[in-house]
Structure formats: structure tokens, C-alpha cells
Amino acid sequence: MPLKRRQIAWRAAQDLVDGAYVNLGIGLPTLVADVLPADREIVLHSENGVLGVGPAPGDNEVDWDLVNAGKQPVTLLTGGSYVHHTDSFLMIRGGHLDLALLGAFEVSQKGDLANWTTDDPNFPPGVGGAMDLAVGAKEIRVLVEHTTRAGAPRIRRQCGYPLTAAGVVRRIYTDLAVIDVTSAGLVVRELVDDIDFRTLQAKTEAPLHAAPDLRPLRAPAL
Amino acid sequence: MIDKRVRSLADAVAGIPDGATILCAGFGGAGLPDALCEAVIEQGARDLTIVANNAGTGRTGLAALLATGRVKRIICSFPRSSGSVVFEELYAAGRIELELVPQGIISERMRCAAAGLGGFYSPVSVGTRLAEGKEHREIDGRMYVLEKPLKGDVALLAADRGDRWGNLSYRKSARNFNPTMAMAASLSIAQVRHFVELGEIDPETVITPGIFVDRLVEVPA
Structure with a gap:
């Protein structure tokens, strides 16, 4: 069974280490905030100047002065702090974040990331903080559905859409697999049950290599 | 005696010239000076350039100012969001020019102008379309592009508290x-x-000391 969006987020969250400073991009990565491992202290950074983002507020606790990168209301953890935009992006570009989890339109076999424009003339482009994050965080991982709704692969030999940054993505979490970008190409670490490797390859434009210890990708029902 | 407080929104935005570059604060609706944006409509300045992270939502505040057609150009990182209907209409009709700048670069370019600096070298956008036409320079083995300062004629701000010296x-x-x-x-x-x-x-x-503020007007939430 392919993972649901919340399960992809859960799987990415399992790899976060205690004490990590992590930025979550808008869309799929934002869901990670709701499925963090309870046994670890993970400090979430939001580009709009929030360090220590907490879970979504209850209906009576919504404060529109406190939002995340997707402009959704959030809370602040005890120990959290606020900074202004220039300092927030100093944290991003200056290598102070351990990890950024980002969404993508496409990722290439070399770790190129495309997530800011599809060149559709009807949709104005929007780069937001993506380019700052892509070159500034110590590590970039991507959460993405393996194919488009039309079934086209999002993991490609080369990105067809304009790049956000070249060669920055180290790990890709999809609804079907966990894939590492290595100097020897794309290595599949985990694969969902009831899909075989050949089927995964057929849904992926770039060549894949199975890890010697390829494991099943499973997540709780959530 | 210093007293930067003014009595009305009209007094607050008086004298903004045609052709001005206006820095408009806010991230989505948080910290957005919506009442000042609407006061600029009444004030009447035209041929404006707006610098803002987003391009407004709904039909109030910044979106209402855009809807007048008096903003010729917007410098923005993320113009499209749920509810950015006014901007999308203007963009589709070719009635507004968009300069897309990465979010942290907009911010740092303004900081640069504030600090009296002539620009900075940034790794952001290297190898992408947004770096085209910019001066490239390798420093200690890493490639950077030159980003120039971005100064406003006017800044529209929204704060929680302010005193007569302009501290915010x-x-x-x-x-x-x-x-x-x-x-x-x-x-x-x-x-x-x-x-x-x-x-x-x-x-x-005090996050913004009064030296940086010229006028303030009270707009209860």
C-alpha cells in the first residue's frame, strides 16, 4: 500500500535526531510537525521568524500573530523564541539549521531540486524561502509523492522544471520508497509492501539501485 | 519635544510621491499594515513599486491597493497564495510587473541599504534562472552572485505598541x-x-528604536 501524506511525514520524522534544528517547508513537510517522535526534543524553525514551533492550536487558542511558513496558525513551545526576518534567514543561510525538509515538483538523480515554478503562464511563480533553504541548511531532504496525479515520475534523470538549487538533496521520502542520493546514483533503502522493485523503477525516470539491505517501508495507520 | 504620533491615517501617509518605492511589511496577514495600505488609496499616489513578501489576499489591505491599478511593479518572494485573487487577475492581464526575489535576499538587500552597504555576495540562486545576468564571483571555492541594496522611499509597518519617540x-x-x-x-x-x-x-x-520611525498612528486591532 502506498503511504498516505501523513505517513510520509511520519516516516521522515523518524529520522530526526534529538536536539536537531529543523526547518519544514510548506505543503507535505508541514505535516511533520504533527507526527514528531515524542521521545526527542526537536526544534522546528519557521522562516517567518519562529524558533521552536509547537503543534497546531485548539480552536479557542488561534492567534493570527503566530503563524507558520504556510500562514497557518501554530503555537510556540516553552523555550521558543521570535526573531525578525533578516535574522531568521541568517539562521537559514548561515548553516545554523541541521536540516530542511522541503517539498518538490521534481528531484533529479544528482539531487537537483525544482520546486518554485512550473513555467505555467497562468500561475505566477513563487520562490519564497526555498532557494535560501536549499543552499543554506546543512542537509536537504525532500518529501514528495512519487508521481504526479497523471502518473508522471517526479524523480527524474534531469529536472524538467527550472532549478531551485543544484545537487543539494540527500534523501527522498515518497509514498512508495525512501531513496538516498549518492555519488553512485539513487539507492532505494526502503520500499512499501506489495510493490516490487521493477514496478518502482517503472514509476521512476532515473535509474534506481536496491540497497543490499533493502527494507520494507511501513508506517502506522495514523 | 519629540512627538511622532499623528492623529489620522491620512496624516500618516501624507506626501507619498508618485513613483515611490514602498516597503510593505507583513508575512501573509501577520504584521501587515492593512490600514496604511488602504490609506494610500485615499492619498492617491500612483506608479508605485511595492516591496512585500506576499501580494495580498482577499480584497482588503495590500490587495485593495493593488486593485486600484496604481502599483506598476511588485518585488515579492511568494506572490501567489490562497486568496491572492487581485494579484492573479492583474498578473494574468499583464497589468503588474513582478520581480521575484528569494525571501531571505529581499530581506538582506533591505538590511544592506539600511546599513549603508553597497551590496553582498550570496550563494542563493547560483545555477538557477534567478541568477542570470548577475555578477558571479568565486570566494574561497564557493560561487556567489552579487546582490544590490534595496532601499525604500517609504516603509509601511505594523507594530503592537509604540510611543511618541517612535519606539516599537x-x-x-x-x-x-x-x-x-x-x-x-x-x-x-x-x-x-x-x-x-x-x-x-x-x-x-524595544525591537525597533525610534530613530528608524518617522510617524505612527494608532489603529486598534
């Missing part, structure tokens, strides 16, 4: 672009939720 404090993530924009414009105008007496804002928590 903010609430939570509504701080966002406000402190940097306050420093980066010739004329900085703040709408504040509460006027307070001098000294009521603990000096340790």
Missing part, C-alpha cells in the same frame, strides 16, 4: 519584515495597536 514592539511572528523595513526607508510609517507612554516599553524589549 511587536507580537510573536507579526514582527517578521517590520524591523528591517523600518530601517531601510527614508520615511517609515507605523500603524500600532496601542499608543503607550514613553518608558512603558521596557528598553530591553
Whole structure:
């Protein structure tokens, strides 16, 4: 069974280490905030100047002065702090974040990331903080559905859409697999049950290599 | 005696010239000076360039100003969001020019102008379309592009509290672009939720010191 969006987020969250400073991009990565491992202290950074983002507020606790990168209301953890935009992006570009989890339109076999424009003339482009994050965080991982709704692969030999940054993505979490970008190409670490490797390859434009210890990708029902 | 408080929104935005570059603070609706944006409509300046992270939502505030057709150009990182109907209509009709700049680069370019610096070399956008035409330079083995300062004629700000000297404090993530924009414009105008007496804002928590603020007007939440 392919993972649901919340399960992809859960799987990415399992790899976060205690004490990590992590930025979550808008869309799929934002869901990670709701499925963090309870046994670890993970400090979430939001580009709009929030360090220590907490879970979504209850209906009576919504404060529109406190939002995340997707402009959704959030809370602040005890120990959290606020900074202004220039300092927030100093944290991003200056290598102070351990990890950024980002969404993508496409990722290439070399770790190129495309997530800011599809060149559709009807949709104005929007780069937001993506380019700052892509070159500034110590590590970039991507959460993405393996194919488009039309079934086209999002993991490609080369990105067809304009790049956000070249060669920055180290790990890709999809609804079907966990894939590492290595100097020897794309290595599949985990694969969902009831899909075989050949089927995964057929849904992926770039060549894949199975890890010697390829494991099943499973997540709780959530 | 210093008193930067003004009585009305009209007084706050008086004198903004045609062709002005206006820095408009806010991230989505948080920290957005919506009342000042609407006051600029009444004030009447045209051929404006707006610098803002987003391009407004709904039909109020910044979106209402765009809807007048008096903004020729917007410098923005993320113009499209749910509800950005006015911008999308103008963009599709070719009635507004968009300069897309990565979010942290907009902010740092304004900081640069505020600090009297001539620009900075940034690794952001190297190898992408947004770096085309920019001076490239390798420094200690890494490639950078030259980014130039971005100065405003006017900054429109939204703060929580302000005193007659122009000292400002903010609430939570509504701080966002406000402190940097306050420093980066010739004329900085703040709408504040509460006027307070001098000294009521603990000096340790003044985020924008009054030297950066020219006018403030009270707009209760």
C-alpha cells in the first residue's frame, strides 16, 4: 500500500535526531510537525521568524500573530523564541539549521531540486524561502509523492522544471520508497509492501539501485 | 519635544510621491499594515513599486491597493497564495510587473541599504534562472552572485505598541519584515495597536528604536 501524506511525514520524522534544528517547508513537510517522535526534543524553525514551533492550536487558542511558513496558525513551545526576518534567514543561510525538509515538483538523480515554478503562464511563480533553504541548511531532504496525479515520475534523470538549487538533496521520502542520493546514483533503502522493485523503477525516470539491505517501508495507520 | 504620533491615517501617509518605492511589511496577514495600505488609496499616489513578501489576499489591505491599478511593479518572494485573487487577475492581464526575489535576499538587500552597504555576495540562486545576468564571483571555492541594496522611499509597518519617540514592539511572528523595513526607508510609517507612554516599553524589549520611525498612528486591532 502506498503511504498516505501523513505517513510520509511520519516516516521522515523518524529520522530526526534529538536536539536537531529543523526547518519544514510548506505543503507535505508541514505535516511533520504533527507526527514528531515524542521521545526527542526537536526544534522546528519557521522562516517567518519562529524558533521552536509547537503543534497546531485548539480552536479557542488561534492567534493570527503566530503563524507558520504556510500562514497557518501554530503555537510556540516553552523555550521558543521570535526573531525578525533578516535574522531568521541568517539562521537559514548561515548553516545554523541541521536540516530542511522541503517539498518538490521534481528531484533529479544528482539531487537537483525544482520546486518554485512550473513555467505555467497562468500561475505566477513563487520562490519564497526555498532557494535560501536549499543552499543554506546543512542537509536537504525532500518529501514528495512519487508521481504526479497523471502518473508522471517526479524523480527524474534531469529536472524538467527550472532549478531551485543544484545537487543539494540527500534523501527522498515518497509514498512508495525512501531513496538516498549518492555519488553512485539513487539507492532505494526502503520500499512499501506489495510493490516490487521493477514496478518502482517503472514509476521512476532515473535509474534506481536496491540497497543490499533493502527494507520494507511501513508506517502506522495514523 | 519629540512627538511622532499623528492623529489620522491620512496624516500618516501624507506626501507619498508618485513613483515611490514602498516597503510593505507583513508575512501573509501577520504584521501587515492593512490600514496604511488602504490609506494610500485615499492619498492617491500612483506608479508605485511595492516591496512585500506576499501580494495580498482577499480584497482588503495590500490587495485593495493593488486593485486600484496604481502599483506598476511588485518585488515579492511568494506572490501567489490562497486568496491572492487581485494579484492573479492583474498578473494574468499583464497589468503588474513582478520581480521575484528569494525571501531571505529581499530581506538582506533591505538590511544592506539600511546599513549603508553597497551590496553582498550570496550563494542563493547560483545555477538557477534567478541568477542570470548577475555578477558571479568565486570566494574561497564557493560561487556567489552579487546582490544590490534595496532601499525604500517609504516603509509601511505594523507594530503592537509604540510611543511618541517612535519606539516599537511587536507580537510573536507579526514582527517578521517590520524591523528591517523600518530601517531601510527614508520615511517609515507605523500603524500600532496601542499608543503607550514613553518608558512603558521596557528598553530591553524595544525591537525597533525610534530613530528608524518617522510617524505612527494608532489603529486598534
